[in-house]
Amino acid sequence: MNVLLFNGAPDNFPNSTSDRISNHIAQLFKDKDIQVTTYNLAKANLPSLDMMGKTIPESVAEMCRIFTSSDIQIWLSPLYHGGIPGTMKNCLDWLEMTSKYPKPYLSGQIVGLVCWSDGIQAMQGINNMDAVAKALRAWVLPYAVPVSRADLYTEDGTAITNAYTSRFKIMADLMISTGLKFELPNDLQPEL
Template sequence: MLKLVGLSGSLRPGSHSTAALRAGLRIAAESGAATELLDLRELNLPVYLPDLALEDYPAEAQGAISRLVAAFRSADVMLWATPTYHGCMSGALKNAIDYMQLLARDSAPYLQGRAVGLVALATPAPLGNMADCVTELRAWLAPTRVTLTANDFSPEGTLTSESGNRRLTRVVTELLGFHRALR
């Protein structure tokens, strides 16, 4: 079964980035995909250190890093979402992406042969940097990129905007279609 992994770049409780991913994962599940959410707030990853192997990180961090890397490896497609911080993706998201270095020696290194969709909150400013990461990781970039604002969500954090849901559905459909076309 096709698996979509969502990577949330926010550490904020009640994050709109995470809410957008939950909506995207729901859309994917309704289309028959398996889904997994990587909420960086819950994972509480240490800063990536390029000279360390997984077993060199503190014991209390190894479980979260292992879960992250296992999800990266199991993803057929990914959806990344981030708040906009000073015109860029969040540091938490970039840190998580840096852990993909642990996939460098895989038979299909990094995210080779997979597709990634992008969601930014507040402004589209981080989308360019995120797209650069996607291509550096040897993945394909979904053509639709989604920008949402706080106005697209209910006070409870549900994505309620018709246009936001339509664009999110479009990017998820592109991701699922990309994978199915490859297989």
């Protein structure tokens, strides 16, 4: 099983919320000897979507390969003005390049969703990601983790609280058990 952690945050600084959550979730899978690939959007250097281009940029080709080769994915995003960051949506829009693949977009993949905000509106980002994942033919895990940053860390700020540690573990366990059982039947594979 190959797990993709899609860190959709545009920030790229040490000890950021996105890195801390991503590293924590990655460790949950590594503890069970499951291969984890982290795709950090802030380091990806993806161009803006250009459907008229004659060639696919190498960074886009690599992103498409990573996204389509995973078994399960967890998308991580901050809430920006009621939704996911535009750079994250741009990345996901580039999956249009996979439309002619035998299994286009994210067909048959299971996606878990995590979003954080400074208030209590993180569910808006989850709903935004849910709509995009389903449009890309993914199966969205019916358990998501909306995060209030005010409650994410212990008082000294050095660790994730037990409440969120438990929620992330539940998600990881559900992803593993679902991923081991789930396979899109051949008669439901899309025809091109």
